[in-house]
Amino acid sequence: MADPHVALPHVVIVGCGFGGLEATKVLDGAPVRVTLIDRSNHHLFQPLLYQVATAGLSAPSIASPIRHMRRHQRNLTVLMADVDAIDVQAREVVLGDGQRLRYDHLIVAAGATHSYFGNDQWQAHAPGLKTLADAFQLRARLLSAFERAETLPDAPSREPWLNFVVIGGGPTGVEMAGTLAEIARHTLRDEFRRIDPGRAQVLLVEGSDRVLAAFKPAQSAQAQAQLERIGVVVRTGCRVVGIDEAGVDLQTADGTRERIASRTKVWAAGVAASPLARTLGVPLDRAGRVVVDEQMNIPGHPEVYVVGDMAAATSLEKDGSRKPVPGVSPGAKQAGRHAARQILARLQGRSEPPFRYRDYGNLATIGRKAAVADLGTVQFSGFSAWLFWLFVHVYFLIGFRNRVRVFADWAWAYFTFQRHARIVVEPRPGARDDA
Amino acid sequence: MADPHVALPHVVIVGCGFGGLEATKVLDGAPVRVTLIDRSNHHLFQPLLYQVATAGLSAPSIASPIRHMRRHQRNLTVLMADVDAIDVQAREVVLGDGQRLRYDHLIVAAGATHSYFGNDQWQAHAPGLKTLADAFQLRARLLSAFERAETLPDAPSREPWLNFVVIGGGPTGVEMAGTLAEIARHTLRDEFRRIDPGRAQVLLVEGSDRVLAAFKPAQSAQAQAQLERIGVVVRTGCRVVGIDEAGVDLQTADGTRERIASRTKVWAAGVAASPLARTLGVPLDRAGRVVVDEQMNIPGHPEVYVVGDMAAATSLEKDGSRKPVPGVSPGAKQAGRHAARQILARLQGRSEPPFRYRDYGNLATIGRKAAVADLGTVQFSGFSAWLFWLFVHVYFLIGFRNRVRVFADWAWAYFTFQRHARIVVEPRPGARDDA
Structure with missing residues (x-):
């Protein structure tokens, strides 16, 4: 040494x-x-992790090996x-x-x-999205749900596999729900013979009275309208009180309970x-x-x-x-x-002035051409906000090569509705090694 | 239905x-x-799987969703x-x-x-390469071995992490060994502070008396010389008689036994x-x-x-x-x-004539610019064989878009020595979830 x-x-x-x-x-x-x-051995561009989970990007597009990124920094030792x-x-x-x-x-x-707010048993049924391993697991679950539905003999047995519940109406939940709706309606269209993926239901559940609470109320309303336009069912003021393998229990503010049969749940509610x-x-x-x-x-x-x-x-x-x-x-x-x-x-015996946060605003994307932006003095939404979101995210992405790749993937996805990373890598639960 | x-x-x-x-x-x-x-939900272009295992390609480059590839075939139902x-x-x-x-x-x-020839306990220590999950596991092991060596305090404790043993001298073993040697000598150069990745040893063990037994003996000799030129130690006429977490036991034809301390073993010996x-x-x-x-x-x-x-x-x-x-x-x-x-x-009440195999020849690649080709009437090796290998593999790869991606990745890798998919996704053995 x-x-x-x-x-x-x-x-x-x-x-x-x-x-x-x-x-x-x-x-x-x-x-x-x-x-x-x-x-881990990589820095992760977490704002685009939901794109890996929804098969739009491959992992190397948003992750870079740390020691490669910083190889020229001579005073640095990297330890995994x-x-x-x-x-x-x-x-x-x-x-x-x-x-x-x-x-x-x-x-x-x-x-x-x-954070599952003390209900750690929910984790197995409604995984969250923080690491690449999480994203691969979610991708496998989302894609396999449609696959599983196609193998089942009748509509009642298929329905729970075609109900998707996203829990939490923050930016990640909104992105996941919007992208999932697009996958069902566009990406998978015409590829199944027994099911119609377009009839899959995507439910976005939010405990407070609006999605994207960090934005202004008018923008929350615009985001909800954009989500509903692409087919997401948005349920605000609705708490999750139970999650198990077969579904989710919801409770509204007035105490009404409801059971949603769903095999695929995504947790985007708490950290x-x-x-x-x-x-x-x-x-x-x-x-x-x-x-x-x-x-x-x-x-x-x-x-x-x-x-x-x-x-x-x-x-x-x-x-x-x-x-x-x-x-x-x-x-x-x-x-x-x-x-x-x-x-x-x-x-040097000095001290920096107290920390002051420079707030550049808030951005959240909803689907392949909608987003909301709040830059403090100006708010906008829709296609222009989506272009702005795209620019900002590709600009801040780590590395020139990753920028080019991601931009190419998105251009392809935008014009063809296809998502190039639709690969289930993880063995499905219960899969056997020898068949 | x-x-x-x-x-x-x-x-x-x-x-x-x-x-x-x-x-x-x-x-x-x-x-x-x-x-x-x-x-699985994808068709896999298995000849390039070793490139995913060695971080040269991302999984979607060599895998395509089956139902997407065949979506226009109206008489087809795909079931995962x-x-x-x-x-x-x-x-x-x-x-x-x-x-x-x-x-x-x-x-x-x-x-x-x-196939581990009756020694199934070897599988955990020397995984093989058949599926994308295998490739991700191998990639994680290979990259993590260098990472682990960097964290250790002295040379004796690092050595077993810098010894790589590839078992089996067929095309997969030769490709893996050649690529591993290049990663150690070129890709990782200058990125570590405590270890010198270029001093890693890659050992290729083959039971018979030559590598690439499906080729002509002169070509086996050329392949071995090319491997040795890039730093692989080739041991032919050498059987593996034991594999455990810490190393491999070898036995030569005359009965001499030898122990190699190695934490990272790759199985390419039997199917x-x-x-x-x-x-x-x-x-x-x-x-x-x-x-x-x-x-x-x-x-x-x-x-x-x-x-x-x-x-x-x-x-x-x-x-x-x-x-x-x-x-x-x-x-x-x-x-x-x-x-x-x-x-x-x-x-139609007919029968086809008996099956006749059209043999187009044999191809195996060794590194970033060496390969051997045996087209029956003509044999060649070296850079021209590598270009031929490259053309054939990109040509037969599934899908136009994948061809473009793979070709771009290889051009980049060729000129920069970099491998863009150097991402460890799988949790390392013993990794904790909460640190």
């Missing part, structure tokens, strides 16, 4: 999502040695490893194999996982911070996020930063008020950059 | 590899109804289902869910699986016919293949055909002799076409 920088301060970054990657970049060339630890705990007293990161890694400065950016947060021994909020100060530090440890979906951070606004930083990729990127800059500032 | 063709003879085809797909195509427009059953058994007395196919499907004519083309063959109740050869007659029929059942890797078929040569049909894709395609044509002939 001949390391010429061994005398330099050691910065350890846990997690290579948007926050960790930006922090790593800021430290390029700085007089520190950096160790970036992630449990699990992080089991953080020992803030000893200033050590505990890896999955028991190794301990000492740090001088630490940035924790381990992201979030799904919770990585359980790694608990090992820091500091106060967490209700979603398990670490409450950080204006420098992204935890209390009493100016050498430990938490950024991104793991952190409950606030932004100091121009009027002196404090606003929560939203759990979106620009928030994670900006916080990651801030933490890295603060490390460099402290090494 | 309103089917206008219900009075027509029912042809059931089990398996949509090269044999089943060709048979399906021949029956397009014929006065039969066709049901094609496969346990497991086939558990064939009841030749009742003329029924038994599906995994217990449904029975009656046939008038049956083509069984369920392919082959790995056996699908176990479905056993349910037919007819004679099998040593590899579990169904012995078929000159029409690809099983004894006593002119309505049942077995084609491809599941069949031990012979070809009637011009001189009246019989030659075994090799287990390669042209053999499966020709046999599948023959079986379908014979079904149509029998419906």
Whole structure:
């Protein structure tokens, strides 16, 4: 382990999502040695993960090997490893194999996982969408549901396989529901002999009174109208009170219960911070996020930063008020950059001004030509918003080659309605190895 | 299940590899109804599967959804289902869910699986390469081995992670070993800080006295020289007598034993016919293949055909002799076409002439610019053979769009040494969900 920088301060970054990657970049060339630890070998462009789950993109289009992306950063060592705990007293990161890694400065950016609000038994029946493995599992379930329906002898047995329930009306739920409706109506048209995929029902369930709650009410209404136009049934003010293999139990505000027979459910309703947060021994909020100060530090440890979906951070606004930083990729990127800059500032005996979040607005896409955009001063929706969404997402995608590939895939999909990644890789539940 | 063709003879085809797909195509427009059953939703271009395993191609590039490929064939129903058994007395196919499907004519083309020659405990440590799931598992193991080595503190603990053993010197073993050596020496260069991937050792073990035994001895020697030039250590006349998590036990012809410490083993040594063959109740050869007659029929059942890797078929040569049909894709395609044509002939009270295999030759690739070709009358190797290999494989690949994608990926890989699909999707063994 001949390391010429061994005398330099050691910065350890846990997690290579948007926050960790930006922090790593800021430290390029700085007089520190950096160790970036992630449990996967790739940085994932999570905003397009739903496209992998719905067979529009292949995994390599939205994922890049971390060590390849950062191969020119000479002060960086990349480790693919699990992080089991953080020992803030000893200033050590505990890896999955028991190794301990000492740090001088630490940035924790381990992201979030799904939260089933205490109903962990729902997970097996309604998987969420955070990793590539999740996306492959969902893709296999969605495509296999139509396949299974085609093998069954009569309409009543097929129906539960042609009912899809998406739980949660945030951006991911809206994207999933809209894309699913398009797959059923367009992509699969004319390919089945016994079933009509166009008669599949996609139900979007949202507990609050509107979808896309982060947007203005008028835009929520536009999004709902666009969803309904492409065939999604939207149920707002409707809570999920039960999920099992065969269906979903819903309850409306007035207490009415309803059972939906559905074999395929998608969870897009809740997230919770990585359980790694608990090992820091500091106060967490209700979603398990670490409450950080204006420098992204935890209390009493100016050498430990938490950024991104793991952190409950606030932004100091121009009027002196404090606003929560939203759990979106620009928030994670900006916080990651801030933490890295603060490390460099402290090494020079300085301090950065308090973190201020630059809000570029909100974007959500609904289908192959609809979206809603809220840029603060201006709101728009429909085709123009979709083009804007497309541009922004392809622009921010990692790597020139991935941009070209994704753009080509989308152009193809747009004109042919086809989705090139309609491949079920995962063995289906109950599949045998020998037939 | 309103089917206008219900009075027509029912042809059931089990398996949509090269044999089943060709048979399906021949029956397009014929006065039969066709049901094609496969346990996956895609046809796989297996000759390039090793490219998915070695991160050169993404899965959708070499796999196409069956029902999309054949959506215009109006007399075809595609079912994604497991086939558990064939009841030749009742003329029924038994599906995994217990449904029975009656046939008038049956083509069984369920392919082959790995054979560990009675040592099934080796499978967990040295996976083979038959399906996309296999390829993803192998890709994860290969890439994770370098990652794991980078996390370890010293050379002795890293070494077993940097030793790769490929077992079997046929085309798949040669392709895997050659590509692995290139990944270590070129693709990963400069991306690690603690290890030098170029010092990884790739060992190719072959039991007989030369690699690529289907080629002429001079070509085997050329292939071995090309492998050694790119850094593969080739051990012929060397049998594997033990495989466990930590390594491989080898034994040479004179009885000398040797232990190789290696965490990553690839099995490319043996195949056996699908176990479905056993349910037919007819004679099998040593590899579990169904012995078929000159029409690809099983004894006593002119309505049942077995084609491809599941069949031990012979070809009637011009001189009246019989030659075994090799287990390669042209053999499966020709046999599948023959079986379908014979079904149509029998419906007209005719019979096809006995099956004759048209041998176009043998091709095997070694690395990014070497290959060997044996076209019967002419043999060549090196760069010209590689260009020929490239042309043939891209030409026969399913679908125009896939051809363009694969060609673009290869052009990129050729000039940059990069492999775009270097993504570990599968959770590593022992990986935790919550870190």
